[in-house]
Every structure is written in C-alpha cells, then in structure tokens.
Amino acid sequence: MVTVPLTHFLDSHGNSIRLGKRIGSGGEGDVFELLTSPDTTVAKVYHKPLDVQKQEKLRLMARGCNDELKGISAWPTDVLSTRSGGPVVGFLMPRIADAEPIHKVYGPTHRKETFPHADWRFLVRAAKNLAAAFYVIHKYGYVIGDVNEGNILVSDKACVRLIDCDSFQVRSDDCLYYCEVGVAQFTPPELQKSTNFRLARSANHDNFGLAILIFQLLFLGRHPFSGVYSGKEDMPLDKAIAEFRFAYGRNAGQRSMAPPPNSVGPAIIPGHIAELFELAFAESGTKNGGRPTAGDWWDVLDPFEGKLRRCQSDAVHHYYVGLSSCPWCRLEETSGVLIFLSADTITKIDLRREWQKVEAIHPPGPIPVITPDLYRLRPAPLVPAVRRSLAFRKFRQVIGVTIALSCLVFAIIEVITDPLEILLLGIIAIALFFLPGIEDKERKQRWAALDTAGYMWRLWSRKWTEEAGDEAFLTQLNRLKDLRNAYEDIDRQYRSGLLALEGSVRERQMNQFLKTQPVDRTTLPRLGGGLLATLKAGGIVSAADVTPSALRRIPRLDPGITGELIAWRERLEKVFLYDPSKGVERSEIRALVHRFQPQMRPVERELVQGIARLSRIQQDVSKKRVMLRPSVEKRAQELAQAKADYRIFESAVEEAIRQDIQAISKRLFSR
Amino acid sequence: MSDDMYLDQQPLGAVTFAENPEPRCPCLLLLDTSGSMAGEAIAELNAGIKSFYNELQGDSLAIKRVEVALLSFGPVRIISDFNTAECFFDPLLEAEGDTPMGEAIRKGIELIRARKEQYRANGISFYRPWIFLITDGAPTDEWQSAAALVREGEQSKAFAFFTIGVNKADMKILKQISVREPVKLQGLKFREFFQWLSNSMKSASRSNPGDRIQLAPPLGWSEI
Numbered sequence: 001m002v003t004v005p006l007t008h009f010l011d012s013h014g015n016s017i018r019l020g021k022r023i024g025s026g027g028e029g030d031v032f033e034l035l036t037s038p039d040t041t042v043a044k045v046y047h048k049p050l051d052v053q054k055q056e057k058l059r060l061m062a063r064g065c066n067d068e069l070k071g072i073s074a075w076p077t078d079v080l081s082t083r084s085g086g087p088v089v090g091f092l093m094p095r096i097a098d099a100e101p102i103h104k105v106y107g108p109t110h111r112k113e114t115f116p117h118a119d120w121r122f123l124v125r126a127a128k129n130l131a132a133a134f135y136v137i138h139k140y141g142y143v144i145g146d147v148n149e150g151n152i153l154v155s156d157k158a159c160v161r162l163i164d165c166d167s168f169q170v171r172s173d174d175c176l177y178y179c180e181v182g183v184a185q186f187t188p189p190e191l192q193k194s195t196n197f198r199l200a201r202s203a204n205h206d207n208f209g210l211a212i213l214i215f216q217l218l219f220l221g222r223h224p225f226s227g228v229y230s231g232k233e234d235m236p237l238d239k240a241i242a243e244f245r246f247a248y249g250r251n252a253g254q255r256s257m258a259p260p261p262n263s264v265g266p267a268i269i270p271g272h273i274a275e276l277f278e279l280a281f282a283e284s285g286t287k288n289g290g291r292p293t294a295g296d297w298w299d300v301l302d303p304f305e306g307k308l309r310r311c312q313s314d315a316v317h318h319y320y321v322g323l324s325s326c327p328w329c330r331l332e333e334t335s336g337v338l339i340f341l342s343a344d345t346i347t348k349i350d351l352r353r354e355w356q357k358v359e360a361i362h363p364p365g366p367i368p369v370i371t372p373d374l375y376r377l378r379p380a381p382l383v384p385a386v387r388r389s390l391a392f393r394k395f396r397q398v399i400g401v402t403i404a405l406s407c408l409v410f411a412i413i414e415v416i417t418d419p420l421e422i423l424l425l426g427i428i429a430i431a432l433f434f435l436p437g438i439e440d441k442e443r444k445q446r447w448a449a450l451d452t453a454g455y456m457w458r459l460w461s462r463k464w465t466e467e468a469g470d471e472a473f474l475t476q477l478n479r480l481k482d483l484r485n486a487y488e489d490i491d492r493q494y495r496s497g498l499l500a501l502e503g504s505v506r507e508r509q510m511n512q513f514l515k516t517q518p519v520d521r522t523t524l525p526r527l528g529g530g531l532l533a534t535l536k537a538g539g540i541v542s543a544a545d546v547t548p549s550a551l552r553r554i555p556r557l558d559p560g561i562t563g564e565l566i567a568w569r570e571r572l573e574k575v576f577l578y579d580p581s582k583g584v585e586r587s588e589i590r591a592l593v594h595r596f597q598p599q600m601r602p603v604e605r606e607l608v609q610g611i612a613r614l615s616r617i618q619q620d621v622s623k624k625r626v627m628l629r630p631s632v633e634k635r636a637q638e639l640a641q642a643k644a645d646y647r648i649f650e651s652a653v654e655e656a657i658r659q660d661i662q663a664i665s666k667r668l669f670s671r
Numbered sequence: 672m673s674d675d676m677y678l679d680q681q682p683l684g685a686v687t688f689a690e691n692p693e694p695r696c697p698c699l700l701l702l703d704t705s706g707s708m709a710g711e712a713i714a715e716l717n718a719g720i721k722s723f724y725n726e727l728q729g730d731s732l733a734i735k736r737v738e739v740a741l742l743s744f745g746p747v748r749i750i751s752d753f754n755t756a757e758c759f760f761d762p763l764l765e766a767e768g769d770t771p772m773g774e775a776i777r778k779g780i781e782l783i784r785a786r787k788e789q790y791r792a793n794g795i796s797f798y799r800p801w802i803f804l805i806t807d808g809a810p811t812d813e814w815q816s817a818a819a820l821v822r823e824g825e826q827s828k829a830f831a832f833f834t835i836g837v838n839k840a841d842m843k844i845l846k847q848i849s850v851r852e853p854v855k856l857q858g859l860k861f862r863e864f865f866q867w868l869s870n871s872m873k874s875a876s877r878s879n880p881g882d883r884i885q886l887a888p889p890l891g892w893s894e895i
Contacts, residue, residue, distance in 0.1 A: 103732060234829075259794065452748055
C-alpha cells in the first residue's frame, strides 16, 4: 500500500522517472508533470493497487504504442512501477495541452466563449478530425468503448485528441480487456439494456457514438435522439436511443418524433452524408459492421470541406453550396440567437489603441427606473356579492361610528351615565365596525397577494439595483482613467530619461566633434599667433574648450574676441551632424528600461485586464438588464396590481379606522 | 402592456434551448422559511444556497445541464423558476410566517410539470427531476393531498422526492409525506448538505438521462 505520495518511479526499462507538480486529479488517480520533460510527457499514478488484468492491459497498450496513436491520443507510452519488476502503478503518456472537451465545441454557448473564432468550417474540420482519430484507434484493433463528451478534446486548431485511454478495450491473442464504463447518451441501442459493461464491444459500437458526436458538431449541439415526442410519457434519451427514435430521420414521424424548434439538421448537408446518419441510427446499424465506419465519415467529410460557401450577408457564415440560401441567417433570424461570432484580433499594448477600446465600450448608463408607481392599473373587479357586502359593511361602519360618537356625546352631556350602558353601546359599535362580512375572504386574499408581491418586489428590486446598476462600471472606468494617467506618467518619465540620455550622447558626440576643430584652424582675422598662444596656455585648444567661463579665465582678453570665438563655436555646432545610430550605449538604455519596465508592467497588465473587465462588466450589466428586466417589471407590475386591488379595502376599512381614531383622539385631547 | 410582456417572454425559453440544447437536470428546492428559521438557520441556509450555485457554476457540464428552481414556504413563494446555472437567482431569503408545507408541495409539483412541458415542446431531453423539501417544523396546512401527489409522482417516476428535517422537524410527518426515508440534518450543516447536493447533481448531469438515480450516501451532514 502506498501511503505517502511517491515522486520517484521506474519505467519498464528501469529508468528513473521523477514527478513534478500534480496537474490533475480524478477518481482513479492523479496526473503529474515529469521533472525532466514537463511539456511533453505526463504520468498518471493510480490511487489504488491495480489488479493483474489491468496491469497487463497497460503493459499491452504501452507495447502497442506508436506515433500514430500518440499523435491523436494520450496513449500510454510506458508503464510505471515503484521497484524493478514490481506491479504497474501508473503510466506515462503524451501531454495534451490547450484543448477543451468536445462539448465546449458543439454547444453554442460554450463555443462562443471558448472558441470565439470557430465558424462552421471549424466544426466540419473538427468532425473530420474526430473521424480520423477514431480511424486510428480502430485500425490497431482497439475499441474506445466509453465514447463521451468529456474524454475527447479539441484544440483551437480543431485537432482532436482522445484522453482516458486506459479505459479503452484492448484485445490480445488470448484475452480481452474490457472497457467497463459508458455514458448512455453515446451508447448504441443494442447496449442500452445491459446493466454493466463487462462485455465485448466492437468498433461498430464506437461508431454509434462517433455518429452522435459528428451530428452534434455539425448541428449546434443537438442530440439526434432529442426531439419533440408526441407521446404522453417522458422520453428520456436512453429510451429514445433504445427505440430508434432518431428525431431528424426519414422515419421520425412513424416513431412519434419531430426535430425541435429552432434547430438545424441533415437537411443542410448533402444527401449522401445525411444518409450516413440514417444508417448509423437505424435498426440495421445494430448488425456488426452495420454503421458507417470512421473511414466512411472521413471519406465524405474531407471533400465536403471544399463544398462550403461564404454567406453574402454575413462573412462568418459558411454553408453547403448546394443550398439555395444561408441556413445560419435563417436560424439566427427565427431564433434570435447569434450562432457564430466574428473573429476578434489580439492587439499589442498601445495606450492610444487600448483607450480606443475603452471608448468603444458603451457605458450602460444609469439604471433604468422600474417602480410599481410606473403602472397605473385598474383593480380587479369585485364580484357583485362581495361588492354589496363591502358597501353594506361601509354602511355598518358609518352606523357603528355614529353610535360610538353619539354614545360619547351622550356620555359627555351626561344623558347616559350607566357605565354598563356605555359598554354595551360600545360593544355594539365595535361589532358593527369590525365584524367581517363575506367580503373579508376577498380582502384576505388580496392582502396575501399584496404581501407576497411586496416581498417579491423587495427581493427583485434589490437584485436589480445591485446587478443592473452602472456603479461597478463607473468605478472600473475611473480605475482605468487612474491607470492611464499613471501609465502616461511613467511613460513620460521614461521618455524624458531617454531624451536626457540622448541629449548627453549628443553632447558627447558634439564635444568630440568640437575637439576635432582646433582653435588655430579658425579663420578669425583678429586671432593672431600671440593670442593663440595665450589661449592655448589658458587651456583653450579646440572649439570644445571655447566656453564663456573658460574664456573669462584668460587674462585681458578682448571681449570682441570672446564674442567672435563664441560665435565660431556656435557656427560649428550648427554644422555638427548627430548620428543617433552611434548614439546611446545599449547598456545605458537597458539601465533605463530596467528602471521603468518594472513600474510599467503591472500598470500595463492591470490596464489591459481592466479593459477586459470593463467590457465584461458592461456585457454583464447589459445582459443582466435584459435578463432581469422582464422579471423585475413583472414584480413591479404585480405589486402595482396588488396595491390597486387592495385599495378598495384600504379606503373602506383602514381609512375609516384611521379617520375615526383621529377624530376620537382629537375630541379627547380637546376636552 | 402586460400582454405584450408575456408575448415577448415566450420565445425566450426556446431561444435558450437553441443555444444550449444539452439535456436538463432539474432540481427543485422547497425551502421552509417560516418564523422558526429566523436567525442563524436562515443565514446558514442562504450561505448554503450561494455556495451551491457557485459550485455548479464552476462545472462546465453542470452549468449547462442543471436547472434549479427555488420555492419558499411561510408563505408559499416562487423565488426563482427553473434556470440553468448561468443565470441562477440567489436571493437572501427572510424567515417569516407559518409552515404551509402542503401548498408548497402542490405548487412545486406543478412547477415541475410545467417545466417538463417546456422541455417536451422544445425537444430537450431531461433527467428525472429531484425535489428536496427542507423544513424545521411540521405543516400548518392540509398536507395529506400533497403526500398523495408525491406518492403518485414517485410511482410514475415523474420525479424523486427527498425530505430533509432540520432541528425540531416533525420526522414522523415527513415520513408520511415522502416515499423515501427522511434525513435529519446535523445541526445547521446546510453548507455541507449543499456541497453534497452539488456533487450529486454534477455526477447525475453526467450520467444517463433516464430514471436511474445515483445519489452518494448523505455523509458529512446528516444524522445517519
């Protein structure tokens, strides 16, 4: 038993294999990088000791490994053990990076997120590559068995890779190593009834799953057996498969099936390819070899790629040339769903351009006001009996109030003095006022509706203001503005540093140039030999030395000469040609870069990510506004309706009581 | 106005199905939000629901397949109708009122029926719906007819109905409502429960869209 996770194993040749970090974990085992070749090879190590059968299966697979298998799958390349000659505890396989499960390719929502550039050509190519991968597996006599949406990966170049290969069915001369798992959605009808998968499976079984996946790739994730069923009972997928209810098939009608609304099917592909689906999903397919093979699919899909046309009205739509019009335009129109996205380009970090992106993000603007007050609704009418009961109650209440008031008045003017009488009259008044009539049931119902509507409105309006408001957007926009300023600031510092460097280099070059201009070469008429000697004695040999301060140090120098010398130097400076190529030393620039790059990087990164975030917030807010709006409006309207419905009772009971209490208290206070 | 709004809403359902035709795995939560749940219990329940949603949203298949509806009772309110994890509505529930469990069950079963109709009309396959009733008390209304509906639904495999008792829940009545043995929640381990539920939903959404039910044993949160 392995209790401590080991990192040191032996391959079948006794070579030492050291594991690096863990990159995946599953029910059966963990997957690790190799320390020596982390990018190309990984190791799967099982949690539990393997039975002899499984060990032998892995050895067989590793022995059978070749470049073709390695090219299309995470095929076991060698087995691992903990000691020489010990049991197999894991295996090595090629690393498959940058690929996503196939369900993220055929499902439109995920495809648009994960493969935004993928158009229908991509999907057709993925289908063809899928057939190619199955072809290789079958060619060497293996069976995948557990075909499913999670263990087939697709790269952003539409290349297909199979993973979880250790579950494949492997055949040796004298033994069959089963694939003991499966997913109903991809399991052929003849195996739907089996309670376990301890049975011999064939390529023909795999070919059912292959046809399902090709169907899903070509037709936007629709499962061929998921359709509108006209029978009364539930029609789960496994049952539909077992009963050959291919919803798009020639005989779908006879099997009470129809394609779902807003779907595309075999009608958008050539008849001979559609025919392959018929064969794959029909009863005749259950016979061994009855279904189209991976090779058959490849043979039709490969030439089909050349028969696609770009849509005139939307360049991202591609469809079969044999159709008279673009099926995607039609589907987008009827369903209101954007099926393919236009390709997006990745740009280099360029502040101006980045900021254009920010400006292109349309601010969501202030949150649309939704309140119950927006709705002027007529209350639901009362049935006549309730209306009468309510009217009578109002009448009773008036009487009750009158009795109460007169009782009070009589008590005040001392016509009635017996407290019992007052009590009796009071009780009568209260009874008249409060005793409910048949309208009370209606009132309670409306009150409950109002209560619920108020509660729901509270929940939804809170969510609305929290999620559909533009506060997060504005906060993020301000953050981006700060970042832009910070970025510009650093950029300015960097450039002025660069300028300073260049300036000093220019100065140095100029200085060198001026040094090559000796004072004796001046053509100044007043500069004679004696004066020249004086200058030289004062250290002024070339034009480079001619500076006002140096000249000042020369005793008794004619200011006119000084002026002429300075003018001479200035003339030379003007003819000087700066050679930027011989400019700044690389090391000096590097120092500058080293100083500013670390400052810019995080700002740059945050800026770019922040723009993406801003866009996400914007999309999220608009999405939330669209998504939540009907619900919020519905709640607002429901509350408005409930309020309107209750108003009639409110004015009758509540208002009256309130007025009475006010009147009584006023009277009491005035006394 | 109101008529237009509903006309606009109808195709929306079908549109989502066109974009995401994956088989659906519906799950209905019937949550007791009666007054006795006030305080820590409701706070834990809310936290549990939130983590439940987060878990499902983190799983690329479950996010497309699992649909959750919330119905709270005390009084009975549809907090959110069936939605995939992409657009879950996770409100902060408030505790109030009594425990009209019977009405909640009847309404919940009706929600399931209506959703299944939509699946059927749009050619979307679905797994057998799960209903979880979570309560800390006993029904304050007529519940026998609801129990009959539960039995009927279980028998026709229209759904699977589970009951979870919290604190002083009347386990005897729960036993009469549900065909399946009620489970008692350990303390207020709502989070553990929802963790278990999301794991179960995730694995169910990968299995066969049929009538088989695969639930892991309720470990870590129940009093078994």
